[in-house]
Amino acid sequence: MTIAKTIALRPHHLLCLLTYVGKGYSPAFVAGYDRIVARLSAGEEIEIISGPDDICAPIACDLTEHCHGTSVISRDARAAQDVAQLLGTEITPGARLTLTPEITAALRAAFATGEIRSACPGCEWEALCTEVAKDGFPGGRFRP
Numbered sequence: 001m002t003i004a005k006t007i008a009l010r011p012h013h014l015l016c017l018l019t020y021v022g023k024g025y026s027p028a029f030v031a032g033y034d035r036i037v038a039r040l041s042a043g044e045e046i047e048i049i050s051g052p053d054d055i056c057a058p059i060a061c062d063l064t065e066h067c068h069g070t071s072v073i074s075r076d077a078r079a080a081q082d083v084a085q086l087l088g089t090e091i092t093p094g095a096r097l098t099l100t101p102e103i104t105a106a107l108r109a110a111f112a113t114g115e116i117r118s119a120c121p122g123c124e125w126e127a128l129c130t131e132v133a134k135d136g137f138p139g140g141r142f143r144p
């Protein structure tokens, strides 16, 4: 029997993926992010989880890191609500979805207008993500 592989993602990373251009908290974090983005670009399925996920993994063992904090949990809640409303699907733990080219285009269009960015205010990467989106996501490494 073949067991389908999935990438575990917390909800706000559905947004961060869209503007990921190879910048992150550490070389190990970026290397891990690159591997995940390559798998997602190849069409691998996502399973939504709560708390630290496969992108957080290189830094999540440090319990002082922000990925364990309440502000990030509320960021997840806002992202889940925005993405669920846009896609008309549940973004709750255990939900599975594949970011097809069509879905990704819809997410990027809504990201660029700010429609699905209620999770972003206060994030240290906000200006970079705004810049990437403004210019049509050039250099975005997630390319389904």
Ligand code: SF4
Binding pocket: 012, 015, 016, 017, 019, 075, 119, 120, 123, 124, 125, 126, 127, 129
């Ligand atoms: S501003 Fe922060 S939360 Fe929003 S997409 Fe960028 S990195 Fe993710």
